[in-house]
Amino acid sequence: MKRDIAGLLLLLIMPATLIIIMALVQDAPFKDFQSMKFDILLADADHGSTSHQLIDGLKNAGSFHIIDSIDNKPVTEADLKQLLQKGDYKIGILIPSGITANIANSANIAANSIAKKMGVDAMLPTGPLHGQMFVHIFFDPVSKPAFRAAISSALDKYITAACSGILMERLSSLNKNGSDTSAQNDNLSKIMQGIGVKEEPLDSRGDNMMLHINSVQHNVPAWAIFGIFFIVIPIAGNMIREREDGSAIRIALIPGANQFVGPGKIIFYTLICSLQFMLMLCVGIWIMPLLHLPALHLGLHPWLLLPATLSIGFAATTYGYFIGTIFKTINQALPFGSVSVVILSAIGGIWVPVEILPHTMQRVALVSPLHWSLETVNIIMLRDGGLQAVAIPVALLLFSGITLWGCSIIAEKKRNHSVQ
Amino acid sequence: MLAIEVSDLHKNYKGAWAPALAGFSFSVTPGRIAGLLGPNGAGKTTTINILCGLVSPDKGTAKIFGFDCVKDSGAVRHKIGVAPQQVALFGNLTATENLTYVGRLYGLKDEAINKRATALLERLGLLAHAGKRINAYSGGMKRRANIIASLLHEPDLLILDEPTAGVDVQSRALILDFLKEYKQQGKTILYTSHLMEEAQQICDEVTIIDEGKFITKGTPNELIRNTPDCKKLEDVFLHYTGHSVRD
Numbered sequence: 001m002k003r004d005i006a007g008l009l010l011l012l013i014m015p016a017t018l019i020i021i022m023a024l025v026q027d028a029p030f031k032d033f034q035s036m037k038f039d040i041l042l043a044d045a046d047h048g049s050t051s052h053q054l055i056d057g058l059k060n061a062g063s064f065h066i067i068d069s070i071d072n073k074p075v076t077e078a079d080l081k082q083l084l085q086k087g088d089y090k091i092g093i094l095i096p097s098g099i100t101a102n103i104a105n106s107a108n109i110a111a112n113s114i115a116k117k118m119g120v121d122a123m124l125p126t127g128p129l130h131g132q133m134f135v136h137i138f139f140d141p142v143s144k145p146a147f148r149a150a151i152s153s154a155l156d157k158y159i160t161a162a163c164s165g166i167l168m169e170r171l172s173s174l175n176k177n178g179s180d181t182s183a184q185n186d187n188l189s190k191i192m193q194g195i196g197v198k199e200e201p202l203d204s205r206g207d208n209m210m211l212h213i214n215s216v217q218h219n220v221p222a223w224a225i226f227g228i229f230f231i232v233i234p235i236a237g238n239m240i241r242e243r244e245d246g247s248a249i250r251i252a253l254i255p256g257a258n259q260f261v262g263p264g265k266i267i268f269y270t271l272i273c274s275l276q277f278m279l280m281l282c283v284g285i286w287i288m289p290l291l292h293l294p295a296l297h298l299g300l301h302p303w304l305l306l307p308a309t310l311s312i313g314f315a316a317t318t319y320g321y322f323i324g325t326i327f328k329t330i331n332q333a334l335p336f337g338s339v340s341v342v343i344l345s346a347i348g349g350i351w352v353p354v355e356i357l358p359h360t361m362q363r364v365a366l367v368s369p370l371h372w373s374l375e376t377v378n379i380i381m382l383r384d385g386g387l388q389a390v391a392i393p394v395a396l397l398l399f400s401g402i403t404l405w406g407c408s409i410i411a412e413k414k415r416n417h418s419v420q
Numbered sequence: 421m422l423a424i425e426v427s428d429l430h431k432n433y434k435g436a437w438a439p440a441l442a443g444f445s446f447s448v449t450p451g452r453i454a455g456l457l458g459p460n461g462a463g464k465t466t467t468i469n470i471l472c473g474l475v476s477p478d479k480g481t482a483k484i485f486g487f488d489c490v491k492d493s494g495a496v497r498h499k500i501g502v503a504p505q506q507v508a509l510f511g512n513l514t515a516t517e518n519l520t521y522v523g524r525l526y527g528l529k530d531e532a533i534n535k536r537a538t539a540l541l542e543r544l545g546l547l548a549h550a551g552k553r554i555n556a557y558s559g560g561m562k563r564r565a566n567i568i569a570s571l572l573h574e575p576d577l578l579i580l581d582e583p584t585a586g587v588d589v590q591s592r593a594l595i596l597d598f599l600k601e602y603k604q605q606g607k608t609i610l611y612t613s614h615l616m617e618e619a620q621q622i623c624d625e626v627t628i629i630d631e632g633k634f635i636t637k638g639t640p641n642e643l644i645r646n647t648p649d650c651k652k653l654e655d656v657f658l659h660y661t662g663h664s665v666r667d
Contacts, residue, residue, distance in 0.1 A: 250509065254497065
């Protein structure tokens with residue numbers, strides 16, 4: 001077993017890892033969104049009894065983890081929008097001002113109506129019926145439509161139930177006789193729907209942004225990144241072939257040549273990756289519409305795709321360089337390289353959006369360069385982020401590339417001095 | 421100054437059952453063809469790899485024209501040209517492309533590369549095939565191209581690790597004639613081979629190594645004369661290294 005550890009890895013550990021990762025990743029889409037627990041950022045602009053009851057209802061519902069304060073400060077509408085725009089949270093709820101007054105008015109109207117039908121004079125003060133007020137729901141611009149619909153539906157259910165409870169409580173306190181009010185008033189259910197849930201865009205461009213949440217917008221960059229990382233196959237294959245056929249020795253024998261050849265390879269393959277990504281973007285922009293699909297939207301700062309693509313290409317190239325250095329044979333390197341890219345793509349959100357993965361997997365996603373690659377592209381295309389916004393994921397990609405390259409150089413030196 | 425000066429070299433590879441080198445010492449005078457002969461696993465390739473700076477010795481020193489092979493490996497590599505056992509060329513490139521690439525990495529100008537490459541390709545019978553990919557070459561052609569790539573920067577010391585292994589008689593004769601010519605230019609050649617007849621034919625001096633240790637040294641004629649019952653270099657070799665088959 002000791003003689004072929006890499007072979008053993010490929011035979012046993014790789015498929016086992018693949019099975020575990022894929023089962024975890026695919027677990028979320030097979031579950032009803034309503035059975036999962038999500039972090040929800042909540043801003044209460046009402047501060048009334050109804051909003052407090054709503055918040056308590058959501059907290060007790062069990063499906064949501066409500067965050068209504070950060071650093072002991074209540075979340076404001078501005079905080080909520082900013083944090084969602086940055087992608088720090090995926091879902092936000094704004095309880096607008098006046099919701100308590102509106103629901104009280106609805107309850108009073110309903111109670112007076114019931115009292116009137118019972119032959120009692122209406123006695124509760126009422127204002128004009130304003131119709132339905134909305135609890136606003138916001139999403140991270142990157143969130144997918146299916147996710148939005150499922151969460152909106154679940155929230156609507158809980159909020160409607162909570163509002164009904166509030167109304168019923170008020171009516172029963174007003175109606176001393178405790179009779180079945182709902183059966184006595186045809187319009188009661190309509191009046192009781194005093195509060196609804198409505199999804200809102202984060203800013204004025206939001207409606208347009210909503211148009212860009214489509215399969216093209218996810219699949220083109222996601223699978224283009226996946227394709228870029230498959231550069232590990234030619235890089236690792238060529239490096240091992242060069243060692244096997246002796247051409248690597250020729251380079252090693254030329255003074256200082258490795259200082260040029262190594263970086264030269266990295267630069268060349270990085271440019272190839274970038275070209276590949278740009279071509280895939282062109283497919284998204286011009287070919288997809290020909291297939292009656294939406295065109296790819298590049299965001300407000302498309303020029304940022306250049307440093308983003310170069311950093312993604314660099315991370316992918318150095319990963320291939322690393323695989324090509326540490327494995328001795330093509331038979332070991334190629335299966336490992338391809339399966340590892342599949343695993344990194346699965347945990348990185350290429351197959352299934354990271355936001356619907358279990359919490360543990362969301363943390364695991366942070367180790368995947370494909371996650372940071374997709375995050376960088378999403379920031380540019382969907383969040384309209386600027387240079388500052390992409391700086392961190394780009395820096396992480398460059399850091400992972402430099403680390404892998406450094407490890408490759410160390411491994412190469414070690415092998416040269418220990419293998420006959 | 422000696423062309424090669426190796427002193428008390430030790431090298432143990434991880435996992436190996438015996439040391440590759442166990443205190444090996446030898447030297448080569450400039451302007452000569454020196455044969456380094458030994459059975460399989462004797463330590464020839466390890467010695468060459470240490471001389472080239474590809475492997476570090478555990479102990480001992482190796483110098484080429486006074487430059488330490490570990491500390492001054494850059495200077496050493498300028499002085500040497502190496503044709504390893506493997507055909508150290510890019511199979512998907514043509515001979516011309518390979519030589520241009522190697523020449524540029526040595527810092528040569530394209531004009532100089534073209535001039536030297538053409539002369540060497542012509543001398544070693546490959547000029548007509550310079551535009552063909554190395555993968556399409558026969559074994560003998562690959563060996564010759566391998567030697568040309570190691571000579572492009574005109575090294576003072578040419579190290580050849582079994583340059584005629586697996587080549588036909590014609591290619592071998594061409595290679596050996598070329599090596600004699602190269603020596604005439606005042607260059608030094610270190611040569612390893614399992615072909616004793618060939619070594620006897622071209623070497624000015626021969627060092628025999630076995631089990632990582634120095635065994636004997638001398639001109640082929642001296643060795644034959646001074647070893648009892650020996651009529652050729654192969655007899656001398658078997659006398660010192662025995663008849664048992666090596667792994």
